[in-house]
Amino acid sequence: MSTVSLGMPGIRAYGSGNIIAAESFPDRAPRELANPTLRGNLDMAMHKIRTKRAIVVGEKDDWQQLRTAGSEIKQNVLANLPELLERFEAEFTARGGHVHWARDADEANRIVLDLIRAEGVTEVNKIKSMATQETGLNEHLEEHGITAIETDLAEAIVQLGHDTPSHILVPAIHRNRTEVRDIFRREIPGVSPDLSDDPAELAEASRVRLREMFFRNRVAISGANFGIAETGTLTIVESEGNGRMCLTMPDTLITLMGIEKVLPTFADLEVFLQLLPRSSTGERMNPYTSMWSGVTPGDGPQNLHVILLDNGRTEVLRDEVGRQALHCIRCSACLNVCPVFEKTGGHAYGSVYPGPIGAILSPQLTGIHAGKNSSLPYASSLCGACYDVCPVKINIPEVLVHLRAEDVDAKHGKAEDAPGGAKPARRSAPDQMDAIMLAAKAMFASGTRMGLAERGLPAGKLVAGRDQVISTLPGLIGGWTKYRDIDAPPSEAFRHWWKKNRPKADRRRPDGTAVDVLALIEENRGAAQRLHERFTGADGQGPSSADPAPEDGGAAAEGGAPSAPAVDDRGEDGDLYSRLLAVEREQIQREEATGRTLADYARGTEQDGEA
Amino acid sequence: MSSSDSTPSAKSEILARIRGALGGAPTPPVPSRRYQREGALSADAVREQLIDRLEDYRARAFVETRQTLPARIAELLGEARTCVIPVVIDRSWLPEGGFWQWRADGEGAVLSDAELDATDAVLTSSTVSCSETGTIFLTSAPDEGRRAISLVPDHHICVVPAGSIVELLPQALARVDPERPVTMFSGPSATSDIELQRVEGVHGPRKLDVIILKD
Numbered sequence: 001m002s003t004v005s006l007g008m009p010g011i012r013a014y015g016s017g018n019i020i021a022a023e024s025f026p027d028r029a030p031r032e033l034a035n036p037t038l039r040g041n042l043d044m045a046m047h048k049i050r051t052k053r054a055i056v057v058g059e060k061d062d063w064q065q066l067r068t069a070g071s072e073i074k075q076n077v078l079a080n081l082p083e084l085l086e087r088f089e090a091e092f093t094a095r096g097g098h099v100h101w102a103r104d105a106d107e108a109n110r111i112v113l114d115l116i117r118a119e120g121v122t123e124v125n126k127i128k129s130m131a132t133q134e135t136g137l138n139e140h141l142e143e144h145g146i147t148a149i150e151t152d153l154a155e156a157i158v159q160l161g162h163d164t165p166s167h168i169l170v171p172a173i174h175r176n177r178t179e180v181r182d183i184f185r186r187e188i189p190g191v192s193p194d195l196s197d198d199p200a201e202l203a204e205a206s207r208v209r210l211r212e213m214f215f216r217n218r219v220a221i222s223g224a225n226f227g228i229a230e231t232g233t234l235t236i237v238e239s240e241g242n243g244r245m246c247l248t249m250p251d252t253l254i255t256l257m258g259i260e261k262v263l264p265t266f267a268d269l270e271v272f273l274q275l276l277p278r279s280s281t282g283e284r285m286n287p288y289t290s291m292w293s294g295v296t297p298g299d300g301p302q303n304l305h306v307i308l309l310d311n312g313r314t315e316v317l318r319d320e321v322g323r324q325a326l327h328c329i330r331c332s333a334c335l336n337v338c339p340v341f342e343k344t345g346g347h348a349y350g351s352v353y354p355g356p357i358g359a360i361l362s363p364q365l366t367g368i369h370a371g372k373n374s375s376l377p378y379a380s381s382l383c384g385a386c387y388d389v390c391p392v393k394i395n396i397p398e399v400l401v402h403l404r405a406e407d408v409d410a411k412h413g414k415a416e417d418a419p420g421g422a423k424p425a426r427r428s429a430p431d432q433m434d435a436i437m438l439a440a441k442a443m444f445a446s447g448t449r450m451g452l453a454e455r456g457l458p459a460g461k462l463v464a465g466r467d468q469v470i471s472t473l474p475g476l477i478g479g480w481t482k483y484r485d486i487d488a489p490p491s492e493a494f495r496h497w498w499k500k501n502r503p504k505a506d507r508r509r510p511d512g513t514a515v516d517v518l519a520l521i522e523e524n525r526g527a528a529q530r531l532h533e534r535f536t537g538a539d540g541q542g543p544s545s546a547d548p549a550p551e552d553g554g555a556a557a558e559g560g561a562p563s564a565p566a567v568d569d570r571g572e573d574g575d576l577y578s579r580l581l582a583v584e585r586e587q588i589q590r591e592e593a594t595g596r597t598l599a600d601y602a603r604g605t606e607q608d609g610e611a
Numbered sequence: 612m613s614s615s616d617s618t619p620s621a622k623s624e625i626l627a628r629i630r631g632a633l634g635g636a637p638t639p640p641v642p643s644r645r646y647q648r649e650g651a652l653s654a655d656a657v658r659e660q661l662i663d664r665l666e667d668y669r670a671r672a673f674v675e676t677r678q679t680l681p682a683r684i685a686e687l688l689g690e691a692r693t694c695v696i697p698v699v700i701d702r703s704w705l706p707e708g709g710f711w712q713w714r715a716d717g718e719g720a721v722l723s724d725a726e727l728d729a730t731d732a733v734l735t736s737s738t739v740s741c742s743e744t745g746t747i748f749l750t751s752a753p754d755e756g757r758r759a760i761s762l763v764p765d766h767h768i769c770v771v772p773a774g775s776i777v778e779l780l781p782q783a784l785a786r787v788d789p790e791r792p793v794t795m796f797s798g799p800s801a802t803s804d805i806e807l808q809r810v811e812g813v814h815g816p817r818k819l820d821v822i823i824l825k826d
Binding site: 013041044045048049061062065066068069072073075076078079081082085086089095100101102103107151152153154157170172173175176177180199200202203206207210211214215228231233239240241242244245247248249259266267269270271273274277281283284285286287288289290291292293296298299300308310314315317318320323 | 621622624625626628629630631632633636638639640641642643644645646647648664668718721724725728741743744745746751757758759762780781784785789790791792793794795796797798799800801802803804805806807808810812813814815816
């Protein structure tokens, strides 16, 4: 599936695996929306987890400083990635571990399979891991006769239900307790037929089922939350203790880690171990965190492997705007605040990375043309809540807009040359949208043509029928009427009405001279710029509240003809506007001083409303 | 192993891709660390905060002296019949009598997985604790034992020397040797995977008792 790369600049090396949507978001979302269980569960869960997060984040006076540090550390990681990866490899190897490199999902899966075969086993334990979800490791192992047992409760529910995860953190959030009980009754051999739907009882059933496997299976597979270059340390953050079991009891431990997960120093964990749990589960700290730096004789697995996975990450790195997606620590805070995700759930995104981060990560990993991934950057209202909550300050809306532009350029407009003299991005054949836009261009460019087109309006009235509402339009524009009606058009365009009704005397000015449009334009040259500068401040810092309207607006550069009369744009409305701006700015500054984000503010209002 | 044959080329190719992708990217700012790195609370306040946080996670927390410690451990062991201890543990902590058996684990006396699984409880010391997050750090030190002994038994009694409690996570991590295996725990094992309802106790010890030992 991925392009074979020869390591030449310009040759694309996109990722493969479970990160390609087979169906577009707008096609899939309506089906998900029609599932009342999903909507009920998501509504409850997303509100609960948002509130928990807001509370524990609110406890940290230095939250914004932690976010800044997290973002800057990640920027440095990307800038120094080759050195950090080689250092990690050297340190991990020096402590008795083995390091492998995988260009894509297939190569990673092959390496894991070979390592398991070398141990001669057919069953392995697994810790929940996004990287192995991404490469489709379980399916690959299954094809080769090896069973991977998911030991995280939610992943086990997904696996036993022959299902796919719908959330990064709580993959089975689309299942309610009754469904989980039914799956357990059906799929766990020897489970009591009277098993109830009490979560405590269901968790107990999972404990009993897995306990024997933890002792029996000699190979375990994990992902990694962080890898420390200076010490060769790997870190797993978890809740249930299934992680500790997998990291402690087997002889062989195989870890699959994305290359962007490396951190320079052990001390950097002091930032990320504060950011991650509070953003993720809304806890001050998750129940268990494990770290291991190579082999410790007599303590834990003695045969340690780590596979460093690219799978499209270097393609994300190429994009100066989009590369910030590689800062992601997989906390899922952006999913939990997203108004789109809250309604559709994760399956609608068609990739193991759903929600806002998935909408920017999946299309970049695979290239925007893979499958239906080009539909993902549009699965957002650009409200910006995801940016507010992101613990490493990924500007998700910025990247969404950037990817939309990339999609539009490739499909409808200029096919920009890729950096490094690569072949231009694929340009699609003209489609309906192109045809509509061409026609519109021709029509709006000429008054005569516009007038001719408007003669068709009465036909629209006819189509609208007796209720004078249009409910179905054909083709692409049918997208508009799918969820809305359009009122019938008027029987006559204003242009035609005016022609018939304008008073003859008005055709020319009383003195008989035509309006000199060019002079008018010249007269007002620079007025907009002056207005803009007056309200934003010439230095871009905004006017001080004490002096809301600088006299001249510093507009000399755009002053135009020296003889142009000064435009008096300081009417009453202008003053009112500046005052309103100043009040709003003060309010925002006060909010920022408290360390609360705008999203917190909005949530606070929401909770007040519920109370 | 066939995988290692392809390793050098995969490595050099990935590194080349990264260098090509970065191109002449500008140097990012040196990370600013303006977050809190030193705590402000008194020793007493830090101890109270740790207790508060642990109880919030539904662990039990006690404060004892050297004199009262053995009786507390005896009480906490309750009906337990067997308790694992690291070979190297302060023996003055252990209560006399009782009907339980101590099972020492360590050099020259390694318990099998099955033996560990058959024990009721485990008693260990700890390296450092962070009060703000209610987190206790084990680093496989001699009086903490290897990782498996504090994982498999269902009841963990953990002694936290009062002097080892710090307020903030950066302070705690600074006291941890990354060369050692590190286990951080904040309360007992828990899951929120079904309808986000928190359930204490899945695979790790379902019962966590913490005894803060005053100097």
